[in-house]
Amino acid sequence: MTTPIEVPENLPETELAAIKPIRGRMDRDGVVKFLQNFYNEAEIKAMRDSGVDQRMVVGINSYYDALIRGEALADNDGNEILSSMPPSAALQHLVVPIIAEAADKSGEKDPSNQIHYSPEELKGKILHKYDEIVLGHAALACSAHCRYCYRLDLFNGSTGKGLVKPEELRDYVRNYNGTLVANKGVDPETGEKRFPITEVLLSGGDVMVLSNKQLYKYMAAAAEGGAHVVRIGTKEMAFRPMRFDENLAAMFNRFHARYPHIHINIVTHFTHADELLQRNADGSYKMENGYRVLLNPVKKAIQTMTALSFVSLENQTPIIRHVNDKAEALHILHQELRRNTIKSKYIFQCREIEGHKAFAVPVEESWQLHTEAQKGLSDGARSRFAMSTEWGKLEVVAVTDGITDESLETLVEETALPIQSLLGQGLVIMKMHRSPFSANTQSDLVIARRNPKALWISDYEDRIIYDGRKQGAAKYEAMIALLRSLSEAEEKRSKAA
Numbered sequence: 001m002t003t004p005i006e007v008p009e010n011l012p013e014t015e016l017a018a019i020k021p022i023r024g025r026m027d028r029d030g031v032v033k034f035l036q037n038f039y040n041e042a043e044i045k046a047m048r049d050s051g052v053d054q055r056m057v058v059g060i061n062s063y064y065d066a067l068i069r070g071e072a073l074a075d076n077d078g079n080e081i082l083s084s085m086p087p088s089a090a091l092q093h094l095v096v097p098i099i100a101e102a103a104d105k106s107g108e109k110d111p112s113n114q115i116h117y118s119p120e121e122l123k124g125k126i127l128h129k130y131d132e133i134v135l136g137h138a139a140l141a142c143s144a145h146c147r148y149c150y151r152l153d154l155f156n157g158s159t160g161k162g163l164v165k166p167e168e169l170r171d172y173v174r175n176y177n178g179t180l181v182a183n184k185g186v187d188p189e190t191g192e193k194r195f196p197i198t199e200v201l202l203s204g205g206d207v208m209v210l211s212n213k214q215l216y217k218y219m220a221a222a223a224e225g226g227a228h229v230v231r232i233g234t235k236e237m238a239f240r241p242m243r244f245d246e247n248l249a250a251m252f253n254r255f256h257a258r259y260p261h262i263h264i265n266i267v268t269h270f271t272h273a274d275e276l277l278q279r280n281a282d283g284s285y286k287m288e289n290g291y292r293v294l295l296n297p298v299k300k301a302i303q304t305m306t307a308l309s310f311v312s313l314e315n316q317t318p319i320i321r322h323v324n325d326k327a328e329a330l331h332i333l334h335q336e337l338r339r340n341t342i343k344s345k346y347i348f349q350c351r352e353i354e355g356h357k358a359f360a361v362p363v364e365e366s367w368q369l370h371t372e373a374q375k376g377l378s379d380g381a382r383s384r385f386a387m388s389t390e391w392g393k394l395e396v397v398a399v400t401d402g403i404t405d406e407s408l409e410t411l412v413e414e415t416a417l418p419i420q421s422l423l424g425q426g427l428v429i430m431k432m433h434r435s436p437f438s439a440n441t442q443s444d445l446v447i448a449r450r451n452p453k454a455l456w457i458s459d460y461e462d463r464i465i466y467d468g469r470k471q472g473a474a475k476y477e478a479m480i481a482l483l484r485s486l487s488e489a490e491e492k493r494s495k496a497a
């Protein structure tokens with residue numbers, strides 16, 4: 001029989017009564033009131049009629065609403081939380097729906113085919129893609145909704161995903177690692193070296209919407225399963241930073257006292273510096289003694305977490321059209337995260353979710369933005385630009401220029417033609433930064449001819465000339481096929497001549 005996970009008595013809870021989320025379709029009072037700040041009645045009706053809220057319900061809370069609209073905000077005792085600032089167009093685009101979301105709903109219900117990485121015994125409840133880390137779906141909500149959310153299918157249940165119980169998560173990690181030890185670290189079917197689970201990622205949704213008691217239970221599940229690190233994926237430090245208060249710190253301290261060898265890694269989701277910084281009336285960032293000034297609730301949240309020696313902070317976010325599609329905005333975000341002890345880990349390409357065309361910036365444009373944004377950043381402030389695909393995390397490491405006519409003119413036609421076909425438009429070079437399961441494609445490359453309109457790896461599939469996702473000679477199949485068709489065409493031409 002499964003042993004229930006015990007939670008200590010009297011864990012302090014975070015008080016968030018003043019910052020309640022509002023969620024729902026566009027006929028719900030609170031939602032309509034929120035939308036009326038941006039749209040007239042006819043526009044709201046047009047969005048509803050075109051199914052924008054069928055794709056994804058609207059979600060907001062009073063803190064993030066105030067941040068978007070630049071309204072002052074106070075707690076129930078009248079203490080200032082936010083002072084009055086100009087509105088933030090970037091943050092508006094992050095949570096306020098647009099009619100274009102429903103205009104083209106092409107995309108994947110389950111982006112990156114995540115369900116493929118969900119083991120049969122806990123189908124849809126956990127994802128185990130990379131040997132060393134397992135993701136548990138531990139919450140079904142967030143305190144506001146990013147319109148570009150790639151976990152839509154978890155919220156609407158369309159692909160069979162759902163919540164894992166803490167005990168199920170613990171037992172999975174324990175059994176997986178136990179079996180691996182019994183097999184001397186080798187997969188008996190393939191003979192490949194496999195790796196134990198050392199990290200558990202608590203995700204959803206956003207686990208920071210759970211009570212401290214519930215969160216403790218999931219953290220304890222990871223620790224008792226044998227993980228070394230509990231990773232918490234959350235946008236709550238941007239959406240509702242007061243969640244990271246002294247009561248949460250007290251819970252973490254209780255957890256640490258019980259499981260002293262476990263590290264807590266909080267992966268935040270700051271998308272734009274407007275989520276971190278105070279703005280002046282003209283929209284510029286407020287400065288004090290030559291430094292940009294953090295929003296008070298964010299400052300407090302970071303300080304409360306960094307005061308704990310066993311907690312670290314990292315950040316990841318996608319590039320989203322109209323939100324953070326400016327190199328300068330990304331640069332400032334990286335700078336301020338660095339200064340405030342949050343490591344910028346990934347900048348992601350927007351996933352191929354249903355309706356992604358309303359948010360996605362083409363891959364090559366995103367790469368360019370990211371590259372520009374990294375200039376002038378120290379190595380500790382930098383991030384990787386990657387696509388989180390079915391085959392693992394593909395880091396886009398380079399986009400090359402096409403070959404010039406001038407260079408081709410120096411070659412004989414038989415040589416110029418294949419070079420032109422392969423390199424003419426330039427190449428996109430991607431590295432398998434994270435490789436699933438036994439990581440047997442780790443650090444290999446995927447090289448494709450450029451496609452400036454590509455929004456995802458799927459838009460490069462017919463242009464790939466070297467495919468490190470495959471094994472052996474198959475990596476070169478597409479290039480050989482291209483060269484063969486060129487030489488056959490050439491043969492036909494010369495026979496006809």
Ligand code: SF4
Nearest residue numbers: 142145146149205235
């Ligand atoms: S915080 Fe994450 S899970 Fe929640 S709405 Fe945004 S992208 Fe989706």
